[in-house]
């Protein structure tokens with residue numbers, strides 16, 4: 021009998037089986053690591069609440085975001101269009117040492133680092149004082165410089181641009197103007213996977229946002245709050261047969277978001293459509309691009325907690341105490357019932373003392389532009405109620421109202437231009453009847469007018485956008501008549517404005 025020398029001895033056979041089992045275990049472990057890697061999110065944590073607000077992720081990246089290097093490459097690729105300041109062309113602010121502007125946050129998700137928007141893109145104010153170029157910032161104020169309409173159109177055009185190719189993007193990323201470099205493996209990955217996905221996503225976005233071409237430019241400091249949300253979250257049809265031009269042009273001025281705690285229970289948003297602070301925060305997060313699945317609830321709660329007690333900034337100029345003292349009783353008589361006023365410990369938000377604070381004034385009575393009111397309709401309200409379904413924070417409080425809300429006027433000096441559509445440049449202009457308010461003026465200047473209170477609105481101040489009140493959505497009508505103080509004498513109006521500097 022021939023001996024099979026290749027046959028495994030019992031010991032060898034046992035060893036081999038053991039090795040095979042080990043191999044299988046290894047493969048399972050590696051597969052688990054890959055799955056974990058693809059499913060796990062990493063974010064950079066910021067201890068400081070302001071840094072968290074500026075750069076912290078609330079979870080928009082996984083839903084809408086672009087790989088960070090691609091976002092960083094866009095200003096290089098489209099230098100002709102954006103100029104040397106990159107995203108600064110849209111009024112975004114890049115701080116020294118940062119590789120993306122305030123308002124973009126990063127998250128490592130699905131195996132790639134992506135970046136997209138957070139709350140601060142729209143809620144970060146800036147101003148300068150007369151005679152100085154020093155830029156002061158107001159975290160939680162209104163992003164008065166931000167041109168979101170232009171930014172959206174930019175992304176739409178990129179999505180449709182045949183020149184937005186893997187070659188061009190890789191070249192831009194590997195130029196000296198973008199931090200980081202793609203190695204051979206990453207370049208292959210970009211060609212075969214990343215760029216086709218990104219192109220597809222942007223192309224789809226361009227299609228969804230086609231209606232934006234039918235809108236008037238919002239200009240700096242404003243956005244159409246609900247129309248893009250209708251398409252991006254619910255795929256509402258947005259053709260001319262589906263939505264009127266009037267409902268399509270309802271730009272909102274960015275509001276301040278400080279002191280949300282005492283606003284609990286008030287019917288806020290410009291039209292008073294929601295009385296729950298938590299829901300306003302969640303709804304806002306959707307506006308920044310999160311989805312009910314990607315939202316980072318902990319990160320959002322950190323912002324929420326911070327804006328609960330974030331104090332309104334103090335007026336940076338000099339207040340004439342005698343004039344303000346004349347203004348105070350006038351303000352009390354004409355304005356406080358609807359807007360609240362200063363108390364012993366700062367602003368007094370007591371809805372017991374000020375019975376209409378946080379309530380809605382009917383559109384026919386307040387008489388301001390109807391576009392924003394119209395853009396939020398019953399159908400959309402109904403659809404919203406199903407968002408976040410099954411989560412504890414499912415929307416329950418959204419409703420269609422019949423007008424615009426009476427907001428507390430804390431830090432009102434810093435919330436120019438005024439009214440929901442930002443159609444009136446200064447507080448003093450708002451005290452005048454409509455016929456005496458500027459009909460055409462310049463938006464986008466950073467310098468404050470410390471007398472009339474608000475940003476300067478003359479062309480010489482460097483405004484970037486000609487605001488024409490005859491354009492759809494831009495009316496500066498309403499908030500007019502004896503009840504609103506517009507029939508008072510000039511001296512009385514000056515006194516009320518002086519008093520409002522103290523709020």
Ligand code: HEC
Nearest residue numbers: 138139142245272274275277288289290300301304305308
């Ligand atoms: C795309 C710009 C944008 C982003 C991003 C954004 N907001 Fe807003 N926010 C607005 C606008 C515009 C309004 C006013 C909405 C309206 O009534 O038309 C608003 C309203 C609010 C309000 C209600 C203010 C009031 O007094 O009625 C809160 C609170 C708020 N935002 C918080 C946040 C938080 C928190 C985030 C991040 C999760 C955020 N926002 C992200 C634009 C934005």
Ligand code: HEC
Nearest residue numbers: 354355358381386388424425426435438439440503504505
């Ligand atoms: C009957 C209630 C009512 C009275 C009285 C009233 N207002 Fe208003 N006010 C409103 C409403 C409603 C709005 C929001 C209108 C809009 O944005 O379309 C508003 C808006 C404002 C704004 C703009 C807020 C912003 O963030 O842009 C200012 C400033 C203001 N009022 C000041 C005053 C002053 C000053 C008086 C008194 C001289 C006064 N209001 C009297 C209801 C009232």
